[in-house]
Amino acid sequence: MVCCAVCLCCTSLVTVALKGVGLLGAVISIVLGNGFESFIYWSTFFISGFFLFTHVTNLTQVLESKVPAIAKIHLGYLAIWTVMLAIACIYRFVAWNFISIFSWVLLFAFLIDLFFKYRSSPSSTAAPGPATPAAAEAGNSYGTV
Numbered sequence: 001m002v003c004c005a006v007c008l009c010c011t012s013l014v015t016v017a018l019k020g021v022g023l024l025g026a027v028i029s030i031v032l033g034n035g036f037e038s039f040i041y042w043s044t045f046f047i048s049g050f051f052l053f054t055h056v057t058n059l060t061q062v063l064e065s066k067v068p069a070i071a072k073i074h075l076g077y078l079a080i081w082t083v084m085l086a087i088a089c090i091y092r093f094v095a096w097n098f099i100s101i102f103s104w105v106l107l108f109a110f111l112i113d114l115f116f117k118y119r120s121s122p123s124s125t126a127a128p129g130p131a132t133p134a135a136a137e138a139g140n141s142y143g144t145v
Contacts (some may be wrong), residue, residue: 010098014113015055018048032099040084042109043105047077065138071117078114 008127022044029038054060064070083100092100 014043014109014116015052018044018113019052021106022048024027025099025106028102029099032097037083037099039086040081040088041106043100044081055060071101075114075117078110078117082107082110082114104139 016051022041025033026038026041026045029041033041054063067073085103088103089100089107092103
């Protein structure tokens with residue numbers, strides 16, 4: 001049985017929103033959308049579904065141990081899809097359609113998820129601090145043995 005505490009965290013709720021809006025948008029875009037929007041919605045449904053499945057089944061840690069770059073891949077996915085959704089929203093300013101509501105909701109959900117993922121991701125540009133106060137005074141950032 002899946003623990004409800006895992007399902008109710010903010011990341012899971014946003015991912016459920018991405019999956020649900022992606023599916024609704026995908027079905028509606030068959031009639032009202034274009035190929036670009038259909039691609040965005042269907043791929044959002046499947047990719048977010050994969051990440052939701054790994055999160056709910058606690059496979060995220062196992063997957064990150066096997067593929068250490070999975071967190072960066074997820075962050076890249078969120079960033080690229082956010083840009084594509086921004087393009088779709090700009091396009092829908094010119095040619096408004098009912099599907100644009102799904103684009104805006106999905107864009108905001110991606111922005112929220114991107115914000116939380118970026119905040120929780122470790123910074124790879126931060127250098128290690130000095131090992132001892134004496135090393136900091138001497139300008140040696142790695143300390144002495």
